[in-house]
Amino acid sequence: xxxxxxxxxxxxxxxxxxxxxxxxxxxxxxxxxxxxxxxxxxxxxxxxxxxxxxxxxxxxxxxxxxxxxxxxxxxxxxxxxxxxxxxxxxxxxxxxxxxxxxxxxxxxxxxxxxxxxxxxxxxxxxxxxxxxxxxxxxxxxxxxxxxxxxxxxxxxxxxxxxxxxxxxxxxxxxxxxxxxxxxxxxxxxxxxxxxxxxxxxxxxxxxxxxxxxxxxxxxxxxxxxxxxxxxxxxxxxxxxxxxxxxxxxxxxxxxxxxxxxxxxxxxxxxxxxxxxxxxxxxxxxxxxxxxxxxxxxxxxxxxxxxxxxxxxxxxxxxxxxxxxxxxxxxxxxxxxxxxxxxxxxxxxxxxxxxxxxxxxxxxxxxxxxxxxxxxx
Amino acid sequence: xxxxxxxxxxxxxxxxxxxxxxxxxxxxxxxxxxxxxxxxxxxxxxxxxxxxxxxxxxxxxxxxxxxxxxxxxxxxxxxxxxxxxxxxxxxxxxxxxxxxxxxxxxxxxxxxxxxxxxxxxxxxxxxxxxxxxxxxxxxxxxxxxxxxxxxxxxxxxxxxxxxxxxxxxxxxxxxxxxxxxxxxxxxxxxxxxxxxxxxxxxxxxxxxxxxxxxxxxxxxxxxxxxxxxxxxxxxxxxxxxxxxxxxxxxxxxxxxxxxxxxxxxxxxxxxxxxxxxxxxxxxxxxxxxxxxxxxxxxxxxxxxxxxxxxxxxxxxxxxxxxxxxxxxxxxxxxxxxxxxxxxxxxxxxxxxxxxxxxxxxxxxxxxxxxxxxxxx
Numbered sequence: 001x002x003x004x005x006x007x008x009x010x011x012x013x014x015x016x017x018x019x020x021x022x023x024x025x026x027x028x029x030x031x032x033x034x035x036x037x038x039x040x041x042x043x044x045x046x047x048x049x050x051x052x053x054x055x056x057x058x059x060x061x062x063x064x065x066x067x068x069x070x071x072x073x074x075x076x077x078x079x080x081x082x083x084x085x086x087x088x089x090x091x092x093x094x095x096x097x098x099x100x101x102x103x104x105x106x107x108x109x110x111x112x113x114x115x116x117x118x119x120x121x122x123x124x125x126x127x128x129x130x131x132x133x134x135x136x137x138x139x140x141x142x143x144x145x146x147x148x149x150x151x152x153x154x155x156x157x158x159x160x161x162x163x164x165x166x167x168x169x170x171x172x173x174x175x176x177x178x179x180x181x182x183x184x185x186x187x188x189x190x191x192x193x194x195x196x197x198x199x200x201x202x203x204x205x206x207x208x209x210x211x212x213x214x215x216x217x218x219x220x221x222x223x224x225x226x227x228x229x230x231x232x233x234x235x236x237x238x239x240x241x242x243x244x245x246x247x248x249x250x251x252x253x254x255x256x257x258x259x260x261x262x263x264x265x266x267x268x269x270x271x272x273x274x275x276x277x278x279x280x281x282x283x284x285x286x287x288x289x290x291x292x293x294x295x296x297x298x299x300x301x302x303x304x305x306x307x308x309x310x311x312x313x314x315x316x317x318x319x320x321x322x323x324x325x326x327x328x329x330x331x332x333x334x335x336x337x338x339x340x341x342x343x344x345x346x347x348x349x350x351x352x353x354x355x356x357x358x359x360x361x362x363x364x365x366x367x368x369x370x371x372x373x374x375x376x
Numbered sequence: 377x378x379x380x381x382x383x384x385x386x387x388x389x390x391x392x393x394x395x396x397x398x399x400x401x402x403x404x405x406x407x408x409x410x411x412x413x414x415x416x417x418x419x420x421x422x423x424x425x426x427x428x429x430x431x432x433x434x435x436x437x438x439x440x441x442x443x444x445x446x447x448x449x450x451x452x453x454x455x456x457x458x459x460x461x462x463x464x465x466x467x468x469x470x471x472x473x474x475x476x477x478x479x480x481x482x483x484x485x486x487x488x489x490x491x492x493x494x495x496x497x498x499x500x501x502x503x504x505x506x507x508x509x510x511x512x513x514x515x516x517x518x519x520x521x522x523x524x525x526x527x528x529x530x531x532x533x534x535x536x537x538x539x540x541x542x543x544x545x546x547x548x549x550x551x552x553x554x555x556x557x558x559x560x561x562x563x564x565x566x567x568x569x570x571x572x573x574x575x576x577x578x579x580x581x582x583x584x585x586x587x588x589x590x591x592x593x594x595x596x597x598x599x600x601x602x603x604x605x606x607x608x609x610x611x612x613x614x615x616x617x618x619x620x621x622x623x624x625x626x627x628x629x630x631x632x633x634x635x636x637x638x639x640x641x642x643x644x645x646x647x648x649x650x651x652x653x654x655x656x657x658x659x660x661x662x663x664x665x666x667x668x669x670x671x672x673x674x675x676x677x678x679x680x681x682x683x684x685x686x687x688x689x690x691x692x693x694x695x696x697x698x699x700x701x702x703x704x705x706x707x708x709x710x711x712x713x714x715x716x717x718x719x720x721x722x723x724x725x726x727x728x729x730x731x732x733x734x735x736x737x738x739x740x741x742x743x744x745x746x747x748x749x750x751x752x
Contacts, residue, residue, distance in 0.1 A: 072472055072473075087433060089436065089437055090433055097470060100473070100477060101473055103473065
């Protein structure tokens, strides 16, 4: 029995104003090609299929084309659950007709105790739900955290479950200790959203979506597939791909398989002039680039100049202003300096030029006056 | 063989800012109940299923629920084509899975020569297409009118057609001489959009959408089903329902069957005070009302006052301003009157009071001056 686990496709996603639809179509082509080789018994998509609850027609057509290839052409059953980015109703549209071809779309809580059984394995689905949706579903007053909400759902499943069978869970949530990326939208604002891994003890294997790093969590039986692509510059050099889960008798072997995207995200650091003169080290000029450059304060529209040379530039940080990497590290050193030097250094960092003698004198005069004032 | 012909559901339609979704859900319940009785061999929905290309989740859920009942519960095949209001891609979503349960969704021109054959009848579909889409499809330079575009499509079908079989056409267009309603959006701005009925000579029966009146056209073999509901006050007292088409040997019998809506549209004419004092004749206070009232110019917010008594009031016309019904008819009479009288009548119509003697004298003075000026 071979299961393919993927999640967080985020079809229709924009990155810094740039549509990633072409990149998504490209990587899904790679995925389909891989599936022709893999010939799995089922593909699991663990939520965040779309990036928004109101996907564009291009995004829905890309999903349709992809599941058409996987399901109708390659004849592979699919289990699709919804994540916090998906609109339940739109993702669920046509589910009863899809199911006739073994495309199981699960967006509602009431299906949680009806597993999909394929080749003796029970696949339980827990589509993303807010804490208040779970509270409402169970008519339970005291559900306040994702931990409580998940525990209620899992206990509900456990009661109905055949504990002698092999049971797997498909969900969309944060497990405690999971590595975060910037492209994951918080499930709830102001609430601890993570769930203790002990909650999943009744399952032989847990396939999750939400965290975008494929090695978000170190566990024998709980795993994230990671997202389809790098969706933020915090994910630079993270591998992206899918998980192959092989079940033989009682053993489960879970392997991450990387896929090669059309473009990766790349952070390029250095001097502005070097970048403009193409003397800066770049892995691939076609990548989506985030430049972090120094000595560019005198340039009027540095982004425009960069884009003329590197059309896929998506972000630019002026490193003269990068307090985290320069000022903060130097904070202790700063505390040792006198006021004149601090002001001079600040001026130099911001403008890339030194204070003139006239300016220095003026500052000294002002500082002296202030000190005198302070002594009165 | 029994065919049910319906069209122009316009799910998600608003009328004067009021969502008609509840009314649509209600009438579709009536339709489903009727279909349980009718037990047709196929239901044809000839375009404008949705009111917009980007339907709300409530609208898509209503469509899904309806075709679920008709197709999955009652096991009736459906043929659905797109109209000028539908978004082809969204309406077409999942079509290949739907088709496995005999729901045939046709939104693309390339399916025009692939009829759906049910019980020896070939159903040809011509989804709505703009003139330029047809031009592009045939790579033909000189398509400029709906007549030419339709003729090209029909000739293309005719070439492939088995002329000895019974062939029916499902389309979404205006046939010459068809009665128009205000709720139909023009197919193209500035182009004659109607198609000569002689164009359809190769078909035994033509089932159309677009015109909202079920008796839009007087023809033996071309018919409109009309819209699901009255969608503009120009459709007041138009019956709404579906068409039952019975085929026996070579004979085709086509009957309009009305359905009873939750509310009809009603125009109420009279005096404002009578309306407010509920002394005005209204068929059903629960109907969606368009008041056309006189003597209300002194009231600050007449709509608000009317809605307090008739909550389903959707429109209000001040009949003192209704030029079409008062002024224009009286134009000839006006030409016989002198200037003073015309001005006095105008003032009276607008303000519901007469000019004072001071005002009359002032006007006479001005008119005299103007006449003198003209003589110089």
